[in-house]
Amino acid sequence: MNKKLSPANIVILAAGAVMLIASFLSFYELSILGHGVSFTAWSGADGFGIFGVATVVVLCGVVMAAQVGVDTFAAGVDIPDKPLGLTWDQVHLALGFQATFMMIAFLIRSNGPLDFGIGFWLMLLSSIALLVGAIMRTNEAGSKPRAV
Amino acid sequence: MDDNKAPTPAELTILIAGAVMLVASFLTFAEKTNAWGTYLFPIATLLPLYGTVMALEIGLTKFAGVKLPERVVGFTMEQVHLVVGLLAGFMAIGWLVTDISKKGIGFWLEVLGGLALAAGGVILQRERHTGAIG
Numbered sequence: 001m002n003k004k005l006s007p008a009n010i011v012i013l014a015a016g017a018v019m020l021i022a023s024f025l026s027f028y029e030l031s032i033l034g035h036g037v038s039f040t041a042w043s044g045a046d047g048f049g050i051f052g053v054a055t056v057v058v059l060c061g062v063v064m065a066a067q068v069g070v071d072t073f074a075a076g077v078d079i080p081d082k083p084l085g086l087t088w089d090q091v092h093l094a095l096g097f098q099a100t101f102m103m104i105a106f107l108i109r110s111n112g113p114l115d116f117g118i119g120f121w122l123m124l125l126s127s128i129a130l131l132v133g134a135i136m137r138t139n140e141a142g143s144k145p146r147a148v
Numbered sequence: 149m150d151d152n153k154a155p156t157p158a159e160l161t162i163l164i165a166g167a168v169m170l171v172a173s174f175l176t177f178a179e180k181t182n183a184w185g186t187y188l189f190p191i192a193t194l195l196p197l198y199g200t201v202m203a204l205e206i207g208l209t210k211f212a213g214v215k216l217p218e219r220v221v222g223f224t225m226e227q228v229h230l231v232v233g234l235l236a237g238f239m240a241i242g243w244l245v246t247d248i249s250k251k252g253i254g255f256w257l258e259v260l261g262g263l264a265l266a267a268g269g270v271i272l273q274r275e276r277h278t279g280a281i282g
Contacts, residue, residue, distance in 0.1 A: 050247075051245070056238055059238075085227070085273065086227060086280070089222075093222075108189075109191050111187075112187060
């Protein structure tokens, strides 16, 4: 039987989905003489280090959402209770922190001629939501024991 | 040197990687810019930052006898090393496949350092018998 999603897991699942979709929208935009070019988290940007680096943020969100999705909806699938000795709450906290930290670093970084696109802003918001969801999970676990 | 102050292989790996990454952050990362320069700070600075934090923790507790909290946000210090090390390794791979041109010596030292931190963090689990690995 499928488990019921807790509020924290709903936040993580939604934020992870938004993160994945946003990664295919424009991260940076460049306008030259009225002609616009956009770069996604997967396409790279000729030396601005998006593909590979911003993709780490996307993967953090996808892993978090996938764990919640599999644990909740795929009853037959066994996932380890404590990967590398960490509880899943700790894994979520670490990945949520990493995603937010990296997106804030992108926000602070000097962009030169590039402007932030809608994909960047959605990724920034969803990374913060992932961290909030991870903190909520930890607080939920504090009030009642949880295996995953 | 007191025996119990001799660093273990994992601790040595983290110490050296952290020191190398801090120094390398001032060397050319891409084009003619280091990890603190325009267009790279602070995204490329995260790697040396992670390395420095891990090396500092080992250095302070091992050699300076500083007592740090046993847990940070619910993580033991060994778990902090594991998580920060793996995240550094993850970022190092990200930088390795990214499309920046003219990668400098600082870039390669940061990537190698990040991978070394991941290895150090994992081996530390075995050395300190945390049960996380094996």
